[in-house]
Amino acid sequence: MSNISHCNRDLGLLWWQGESPVPEARVDYEAFRQLYRDGALDNRKIQLDIPDGRSRLPLEIGGASGFGVNELVFRMEKFLKSQRMERMEITIADAKPILREIEMEKRLNLDQITKDAIMLAESDGIVFIDEIDKIVTNHETRYGADASSEGVQRDLLPIIEGSVVSTKYGNVNTDHILFICSGAFHSCKPSDMLAELQGRLPIRVELKGLGREDLYRILTEPETNIIRQQQLLMKTEDIHLVFTDDAIEELAKVAAEVNRSVDNIGARRLHTVVERVVEDISFHAPERSGETYTIDKESVQRAVGDFLKKADLSRFVL
Template identity: 45%
Template structure:
């Protein structure tokens, strides 16, 4: 991310998301500002707060996809959560601080994977030696007591001198690397985690329940159990075990905490659902406002207790999104509004955008369906006119029923290709061109019958 300018970030997002130039520019600037902040002296760095963003627009226009692709591009901890999952403290439901704990868990997994990649070569070497110890238990002074099934040379190893045993060991190493031992089986010790103890905690006290559960889990560590597996599977298990020995989990947790605090992104979806109008309505509105007030300190900057230690939320970037059909950002409590200074409206998608979505992105639906049916040796292709017809139908149905944006393309494409998907195993080796007439034929009944299209498309 440190090498990407805002223009390059937008260019990367363009590979997967069509249109929405304003939203892409805004998130690109926000991400670049995070890098800029890291270059400043510590006394000034701590004063610069992240510029949180509210993205407004109907469903299916790319709000979530922009945030997800951005996080993948940046390689930073990212967690998406629906604001509707939370309830005010005192009600039954999730505590808002739980999203920070989930983000920390993602950060730990991210750093752990990176550390495992760093020690992979060393872990593979150790795993290979451990595997040879199991195959030839007497080739080293310390015997593991594990046997090798089907090794004709095993009875003679005990009588051989050390030099001869070393020579045999190297022969086995060569055979293993050439794949000649893959069909054999060995017994290997694995650690089986005991059944976790789940503590039912009071609403708003999930942190305490998590700590008690973790403490009980440490009191009853996992048991060791012998499994009989083939050599290739044993090698993978040993790599995992050796990697765990080489990685310092305390260091991983510390690195993850720093990364979460400095580069973490929390995506709050459906924030409009907790923006109730202040008309003195019923308890639902009271609860919505309560969620906002619980959310405020987390967005503002506080310390959240996780099982990996205390995490400060001062510099976590919050990106929120909502359709805002029945409410508007000004319906949020003023304090929370002030914590989301940047706002961008995403435009609705029309026929032209739908056509581009079907043809331009690397992961376009047409590419996905072609690849899926290719597994059955059935080749399909789409004519330009066919995709234009699909795009026009998507726009028409969105206008006539409910506007669900680009998600409408999923339902239409599935409708068009359902027969081919079903018959694909019987049509292996064929090549089929899907043209405008084919699309019209498959969509004719649902397009003409408006009530039917409400249910099917």
């Protein structure tokens, strides 16, 4: 409460110096509190001691590992952060959120929060490992640095099997944590993984590629879809961009065709197609401020015509 007391002391000095609109010589804290709540004192400046956010220690020590070292560094950081204070002269309006945050932190039992978080992670935790195929190498083409991918798999094996993992918050037991792995497996197969790792990932699900309908939904259903992003981007240049429904269907159709004929990169293809359609408008946007552009099916076909031809030819390039 030292920060609050210091703040009250400074406010009291302002009161006794005759700067308060209330004429009483004695500090009437009730009236003073009302002035504070009404914002009448927001422009007054006070000196406030706040934790120095610049005094931080790294959470990890290079080359060191283990519960003891990480926990020691974490507690040292917490201790030093709580001891180092910085005195600043700020207005009461700016001091309010700072003091509110400091007092809220004091009311949090961080040790109990950490304990509950570890317990929830151990009992209900889910770990999703994406692009696991990047550490899997085809047995027929394994050579050189690619052989190190097997070492990464061996490092993951005990964690997925169930072990005690050291973190800066304490030890976490992974026995009951659900691990989900995913990958495209274009240049390898799931069977190329270590046999032990395959045994720890017993349920295998193969997903179908995104089709035309899926790509259309991606273009329309998310709140911040690619179409909406392009419209807001053009709005910064005072250009009103309108996509008709048949234009959006054509965008999805083109993306699906290119994925099928060249390389299936999923929804990422939509970025390429949409950028190709709005490329000319975006390039000349500063010169066309205030105009409205409507993109229909024919506009999409004209913009991506050459793109589709190049996609067809790419299948025959060695």
